[in-house]
Amino acid sequence: MSATQAQAGLRIGEVARRAGTTPRTIRYYEELGLLPATPERDAGSHRLYGESDVERLAQILRLKDLLGLSLDELRDVIEAEDARGALREEWRRGEASPQRREEIASEALRHIERQLALIARRREKLDELERELTGKQVLLQGRLAELAENLHTT
Amino acid sequence: MSATQAQAGLRIGEVARRAGTTPRTIRYYEELGLLPATPERDAGSHRLYGESDVERLAQILRLKDLLGLSLDELRDVIEAEDARGALREEWRRGEASPQRREEIASEALRHIERQLALIARRREKLDELERELTGKQVLLQGRLAELAENLHTT
DNA sequence: TTGCTCCTCACGTCACGTGAGGTGGC
DNA sequence: TTGCTCCTCACGTCACGTGAGGTGGC
Numbered sequence: 535m536s537a538t539q540a541q542a543g544l545r546i547g548e549v550a551r552r553a554g555t556t557p558r559t560i561r562y563y564e565e566l567g568l569l570p571a572t573p574e575r576d577a578g579s580h581r582l583y584g585e586s587d588v589e590r591l592a593q594i595l596r597l598k599d600l601l602g603l604s605l606d607e608l609r610d611v612i613e614a615e616d617a618r619g620a621l622r623e624e625w626r627r628g629e630a631s632p633q634r635r636e637e638i639a640s641e642a643l644r645h646i647e648r649q650l651a652l653i654a655r656r657r658e659k660l661d662e663l664e665r666e667l668t669g670k671q672v673l674l675q676g677r678l679a680e681l682a683e684n685l686h687t688t
Numbered sequence: 689m690s691a692t693q694a695q696a697g698l699r700i701g702e703v704a705r706r707a708g709t710t711p712r713t714i715r716y717y718e719e720l721g722l723l724p725a726t727p728e729r730d731a732g733s734h735r736l737y738g739e740s741d742v743e744r745l746a747q748i749l750r751l752k753d754l755l756g757l758s759l760d761e762l763r764d765v766i767e768a769e770d771a772r773g774a775l776r777e778e779w780r781r782g783e784a785s786p787q788r789r790e791e792i793a794s795e796a797l798r799h800i801e802r803q804l805a806l807i808a809r810r811r812e813k814l815d816e817l818e819r820e821l822t823g824k825q826v827l828l829q830g831r832l833a834e835l836a837e838n839l840h841t842t
Numbered sequence: 843t844t845g846c847t848c849c850t851c852a853c854g855t856c857a858c859g860t861g862a863g864g865t866g867g868c
Numbered sequence: 869t870t871g872c873t874c875c876t877c878a879c880g881t882c883a884c885g886t887g888a889g890g891t892g893g894c
Contacts, residue, residue: 547873557874562858578865578875600814602753605857636835643828646821653818660754660814664807667800674797681790701847711848716884732849732891759883849891855884865875 544583553591560591566605568594568612601652614645698737707745714745720759722748722766755806768799 546557560581563569569591572581597603597611621638624630630638700711714735717723723745726735751757751765775792778784784792 545873546875556859558858558860561876566857580866580874596813596817599756600810600817602756632835632839636832639828639832639835643825643832646825646828650818650821650825653814653821656754657811657814657818659750660807660811663750663754664804664811667804667807671797671800671804674793674800678790678793678797681786681793685786699847700849710885712884712886715850720883734848734892845894847891847893849889851888852886853888854886857882859881860879862877862879863875865873867873868871 544585544588546581546583549583549588549591552588553595555591555595563591563594563605566609568605568609597649601656611649618642618645698739698742700735700737703737703742703745706742707749709745709749717745717748717759720763722759722763751803755810765803772796772799 544552546560550557550560560569564571564581569587572583575581594608594612598605598608603611618641621641625635625638698706700714704711704714714723718725718735723741726737729735748762748766752759752762757765772795775795779789779792
């Protein structure tokens with residue numbers, strides 16, 4: 535028993551709580567293939583998860599919530615992420631040539647950049663909404679100051 | 689005919705196109721009371737809208753999309769916005785005392801501030817996601833640079 | 843008259859929520 | 869044994885999408 539993270543010690547309710555969602559959502563994502571079905575599970579027995587599953591779920595939920603992606607669009611991102619994981623394995627096992635390593639790293643980089651582009655677009659929209667609202671805010675504050683002024687001088 | 693904005697000249701398809709949605713969504717929002725039912729319309733006759741309806745719809749869609757609000761939560765925002773509109777009318781007609789004017793402006797200000805708070809929360813989450821991704825990005829770029837270096841010196 | 847957009851049902855879909863009835867581990 | 873969480877259907881809901889069949893304005 536080394537100090538690695540607890541392997542497969544979490545039940546569905548605890549995973550849901552940590553990731554900020556519900557058991558139903560986890561089962562639904564498993565059904566869609568967004569989350570891996572915990573392998574060799576007798577029908578009716580409990581699902582068991584590890585810390586990495588919590589991370590993955592939390593990341594899915596963040597991308598969905600913040601970027602407004604549908605589960606179908608998320609599937610693409612997830613698949614790319616999984617492919618990246620497989621490549622990382624190949625890298626880690628040390629059986630990749632320098633050229634192969636460069637391919638793997640570039641592909642991972644492109645994947646990250648696509649997500650960053652989505653984030654940038656969102657931020658622009660959010661900034662514009664904020665600018666409009668702060669504009670109104672300043673206007674109203676000015677009016678209030680004016681009113682206070684008048685009450686003083688009269 | 690003065691140079692005011694065209695009154696009630698737009699049909700549902702054009703409104704949808706300008707606001708970036710579909711006729712079905714407009715009818716659904718009308719059904720829920722988020723958009724006003726165009727008044728005195730014979731059953732089966734066309735709905736007609738003005739520019740202000742386009743603005744209102746676009747704003748609803750932005751709040752829903754960017755802040756992730758449900759239509760039920762949006763209803764609250766919309767109602768507050770409508771109340772603000774009524775108050776502004778009272779203001780405009782000039783029949784508000786200075787004290788009353790201050791009340792109206794403060795209420796409007798609080799309403800804006802609530803929305804700005806929601807935006808700030810969203811931005812924080814978005815920033816955190818971006819930081820994590822740029823962290824990975826920098827790491828990968830470093831690895832790529834290292835690989836290029838090795839290919840050179842060997 | 844011919845297109846085009848509009849209308850009203852009404853059923854379908856996506857992403858889950860919510861019981862119903864039952865089994866399994868501390 | 870008693871709670872608690874889990875399980876699998878399966879129907880409900882929210883926010884629309886998508887025809888079906890028909891009417892109305894340039």
